[in-house]
Amino acid sequence: MQNVSQSRDVFYVSDGTAITCETIGHVVLGQFSLRANEKTFPFIESEDKLAELIKQISVSYEQSGVEPLVFFSIVIPEIREQLLTATAHFYDVLEGVVQQVKSDLKMEPAPKLQRSHSVAKDSDKYFDRIAAIEYTLAHDDGVSLRDIEQADIILLGVSRSGKTPTSLYMAMQFGLRVVNYPFIDDDLRALKLLPQFEIHRHKLFGLTIDAQRLTEIRENRLSGSDYASTQQCMTELASVEALFRREAIPYINTSSLSVEEISTRILERAGLKRRLF
Structure with a gap:
């Protein structure tokens, strides 16, 4: 082999x-x-x-x-x-x-189409998941913090640390409403949480990533830019991880994990229950 x-x-x-x-x-x-x-x-x-x-x-x-x-x-x-x-x-x-x-x-299975079975069996759950997906899309990448109190979890991290795919997977697979927010330059300089996050501390969860892996991902998006430089990635990660530790925000490193593994570990550590459909 x-x-x-x-x-x-x-x-x-x-x-x-x-x-x-x-x-x-x-x-x-x-x-x-x-x-x-x-x-x-x-x-x-x-x-x-x-x-x-x-x-x-x-x-x-x-x-x-x-x-x-x-x-x-x-x-x-x-x-x-x-x-x-x-x-x-x-x-x-x-x-x-x-x-x-x-x-x-000792029983014969009676297969059914997954989509028809899911909707017919429990339409409320089906539409709950659709609402979760719509909510998550509307709160992707810091676009909006409106109705943040409706979020099941709030993901924080530097740009390209895996927040968006993880958020969408959790919404689609488990029907969770997820807000994800990327730390920008102003956040990194101030090195403190936004006021909107302070009252929802129990929902905060951080994502981090190895600097070299982050550099590779950013190079694929903006090759040769300061944004993708190893030094910039190292500086951002050091600042954000320091914030996570200071504020006692749980976080995981996403470098070698699939989106399924990231989501499962978040659910386990955050004590969230899966909503299966």
């Missing part, structure tokens, strides 16, 4: 949101030295959508010469059978567990 790092196209496919496929795929692929070029295809419920998906899988194989990896969850038999005709390695993320539960319960 080769140990060198490889690059491979990875498809997450579902007749629902594909969140489960992404989560399991990330956990599994995280155990291999692999550079994954990821693409997500939710709500594959029609032949038209399936045809476009199979076309993209074929293009991936033709261009790279290697079979892409497909993590999927499809309950429509016809769609599933056609999908499996594509040139790829396929991994049904639920089949093994479903078959084991079937055996243990």
